[in-house]
Amino acid sequence: MNISTNNLRKNYLKEVALDDLSLQLEGNKIIGLLGKNGAGKTTFMRMLAGHFQQSSGTLKVNGQNSFNNYEITKDICFVMESDNFNEKFSIKDVLAISAEFYPNWDHEYAEKLIELFQLKKKQKVKNLSKGMYSALGIITGLASHAPLTIFDEPYIGLDASYRSLFYDLLLESYQQQPRMIILSTHLIDEVSKLFEEVVILQKGRLMLHETSDDIARKHLVLTGSSEEVDKIIQNKQVIYESTMLGQKVAVLFDEEITDVGSLKVSRASLQELFVYLTKEEVKSYA
């Protein structure tokens, strides 16, 4: 699987949802797609899935544009937060339609998943609780075996236990049939360990695309006395700093530092880094 965008742009009337996005993704990997609300994640995923055309720029999935192109969309399963299924259908109908659409659909596996998530096939979509609805989306995504499977916040209403089950199933399914899985989420702490690569969008643009290893390696959290920290972080790319009780914490990104003196060096979690990289300053109104 191979995704390539160049100067990709999408406007909704005057709103710019994606602005000059150039991004290359390839191989069988689990990729985390992160960004604040309104960063353009869902727009990007919907365009990958061929839901609508771009305003300008290029978008290629395995060399072709996915819009109105079954050759490509049969290989893409996109599970959204909501609006995945027609309310009139029963779970059985949903599975039958999915089986028609996705050439690699695994019927037995879908049946097994229905049991695991304790759904009943006769139930109508409109009568499902939020959690059960999400479970049905997850089941579709996993059983599709689509070479590109995209999950956009697939677990609204699912409790921690079922979310953990989803992570187990995702890993198992990925190991049995490696494919490209894009997972967009706000629950970064829960899933960051699953990611091989991470993409962060900010205001419709690409902010960061790195392997998880590189993100961990490329940042430093320095702690020590204010003077010492200030000396070292001069002219460096500081993404976060704060001082309390004479102790200063500074987070550097993409900087090589050989000598930190007596400062303590540690690492931040992906979720913390995400917040440091994307947070707006709170302006005081006092």
Place this chain on the structure above:
Amino acid sequence: MSNSLRDDIPLFQQIAEMIETSIAEDNLTADEKVPSTNELAKYYQINPATAAKGINLLVDQGIIYKKRGVGMFVTKEAKDIILSKKKENFFKDFVKPMLEEAERIDFNKKTIIHWIEEESE
């Protein structure tokens, strides 16, 4: 094995360290099979590539070896390698931080020595 991983140390390193600890404590012995990358990935809910990197770290140090199509196994020298590594790091990891803390709180070194002697009797 503890099921919780920390944020401040690279995951692959933690995987390698947990296997090392398991060998040092004789839970895994020479020529015994080490959990596969898939098993590790599933147990810790981590990306299989991360688990593989941790395993490779140990292969590079001669602590485990791969048998094609069968799996990974503990080498005969594994425990010696791990113990000598742990001995090398003992001063840096345990003694130095203790002495630094003692100095910070103005603590008498003789008392520490006395404790050690008493404890090891």
